[in-house]
Amino acid sequence: MSEKQQRRPIISEYQDPVEFIRDMIGYRRHSDETFSVLSASRSLRKISPSLVSLILQKKRKITLERVEEISKLLRLSSPEKFYFKDWIEQAKPQMSESPAGASRNDTRPIRQRKEVGSHLLKDWVNVYVKDCFEIPAVQSNRQLIYEILSSIATRKRIDRAVSFLLKEGHLRTALDGRIIVDTPLTTATSEIPNKQIRQFHRNTLEIAKKP
DSSP states (O other): OOHHHHSOOOGGGOSOHHHHHHHHHHHHHHHOTTOOHHHHTTTOSSOOHHHHHHHHTTSSOOOGGGHHHHHHHHTOOHHHHHHHHHHHHHTSOOOOOOTTOSOTTOOOOOOOOEEEOTTGGGSTHHHHHHHHTTSHHHHHOTTHHHHHTTTTSOHHHHHHHHHHHHHHTSEEEOTTSOEEESOSOEEEOTTSOHHHHHHHHHHHHHHHHOO
């Protein structure tokens, strides 16, 4: 077996979801002798061996409605599943929104906002790391972030994201030594749709709810 099949693929290291699926299938075959796409897909409604084959050949697209079933087929962890869902979501055409990104009837008070440039979203792990520091337990014990995000990023990549966020002012070190979110409310520049930012924040907060 190749070294690549022996090591569980880290989803954030991939640029192509098809390549990730292919390697995850290879990893599952290596780590579980009883695994096959045929047997694993028997209990799934929207996935079949023929469909998986077409996806791997890039003859069929991965749709959002199949994300849940593909996640079960590959036995993705909760963070991996949310990352994978966001990945496929970004492939969909985004509808334009008003610059304010809010309804005219929105009467919530305006808080100080920090503009998020495209540099923040060059690496999507930055968004996950930033949202993790909304969790009090992570603020008190930074080591927890490695457990929460272990299946979607390496320690080195997480550390790089923390350093970047501290440097850019998205995170700050409190007087008691905790790392906390410096600007809880962010808006996007014209290059990044506001809807896309909000979706990432919603999903990363869902990750925090998982054991």
